[in-house]
Amino acid sequence: MSATITLADVLDDAAILSLEHQLHLGEVIGSHSWNVDLREQRFVFTGDRDLTCSRVHLLGSAAPGPGSWLWAWANPTDYPEPLTELSARVRDFGRQHGIPELASAEVPFGAVPGGPAEPAFEPARVAALLLDAAKVVSGSWTSYHAEVGGGTRAAFLIEHPDFRLPPPAFPRVMRVLQQSLAELPLHDHRRALYGYARGRGLGAAFDPEGTRLAIxxxxxxxxVEFDQHNRIAGINAKTTSGN
Incomplete structure (x- = not known):
C-alpha cells in the first residue's frame, strides 16, 4: 500500500476477506455463548462447539453515550500489554499514513466512512468497520464484537487454528463475492476485489487500461469489468474442475 491512503481505502482492502472470515467463524462455532477474561487473556465459546481461542486481542470499544470509539491502547484501564498491542500497531500505522481515525485515541462515530451521521447509531456498525481496518494492519482476520453493558460494544480479534480459511474453491469464492457486492458498503469495487484476490492467494492481474481484473x-x-467509477460493470466466471 502506498503512503497516501485513507481509511476508506483500508476498509475496501479488508472488506471481502473479512466477510469470508466472519462467515467461516459462524460455521466453526455455530450457535454459541461467549466469555472473556481480559486479565487472563482468555476468550471462550460454548454451545454447538466449545472452543478456547489460542489468542485474544482487545482492539477497542464503541459507546453510544459519547457516540465514539475508544482504541484499547488509550483505555485508562490497566490491561495487560499483550492484550492491547495490536491496537497500538494500528495507531502507529495510522500515524505513518496520516489516517486520523486510526491514530487518534477516540473517534466520533460520524468520522468513520460508512458509519452513522448521528451518535445514536448502533455502535455495532462502527465496531465492525474499525475491526476491519485493524485486520489489514495486523494480519489477524477473525473478529468478534458484542455488547458489554449500556449499549457499549467491545471489539476483539481472536485466533485459533480452526479459524483459518479452507483453500479457495469456486462455489465459495463466487458466493462470497456475490454477498459482498449485495451487502457491503464498498467505496471502490476495483480495489476491494483486487485486495480480496491477493489476500486469498489467487492470481490477480489488471489489463493495461486497468478496467478489467482477471482473478x-x-x-x-x-x-471482472469496471466502469469509470471503479464499480463492477460485469462478471464472467468459469470453472475447469466441474465444481
Whole structure:
C-alpha cells in the first residue's frame, strides 16, 4: 500500500476477506455463548462447539453515550500489554499514513466512512468497520464484537487454528463475492476485489487500461469489468474442475 491512503481505502482492502472470515467463524462455532477474561487473556465459546481461542486481542470499544470509539491502547484501564498491542500497531500505522481515525485515541462515530451521521447509531456498525481496518494492519482476520453493558460494544480479534480459511474453491469464492457486492458498503469495487484476490492467494492481474481484473486459480477464473467509477460493470466466471 502506498503512503497516501485513507481509511476508506483500508476498509475496501479488508472488506471481502473479512466477510469470508466472519462467515467461516459462524460455521466453526455455530450457535454459541461467549466469555472473556481480559486479565487472563482468555476468550471462550460454548454451545454447538466449545472452543478456547489460542489468542485474544482487545482492539477497542464503541459507546453510544459519547457516540465514539475508544482504541484499547488509550483505555485508562490497566490491561495487560499483550492484550492491547495490536491496537497500538494500528495507531502507529495510522500515524505513518496520516489516517486520523486510526491514530487518534477516540473517534466520533460520524468520522468513520460508512458509519452513522448521528451518535445514536448502533455502535455495532462502527465496531465492525474499525475491526476491519485493524485486520489489514495486523494480519489477524477473525473478529468478534458484542455488547458489554449500556449499549457499549467491545471489539476483539481472536485466533485459533480452526479459524483459518479452507483453500479457495469456486462455489465459495463466487458466493462470497456475490454477498459482498449485495451487502457491503464498498467505496471502490476495483480495489476491494483486487485486495480480496491477493489476500486469498489467487492470481490477480489488471489489463493495461486497468478496467478489467482477471482473478485466477488452477480450478477457475473470474473476469471482472469496471466502469469509470471503479464499480463492477460485469462478471464472467468459469470453472475447469466441474465444481
Amino acid at each position: 485466477t486459480s488452477p480450478d477457475f477464473s473470474i473476469d
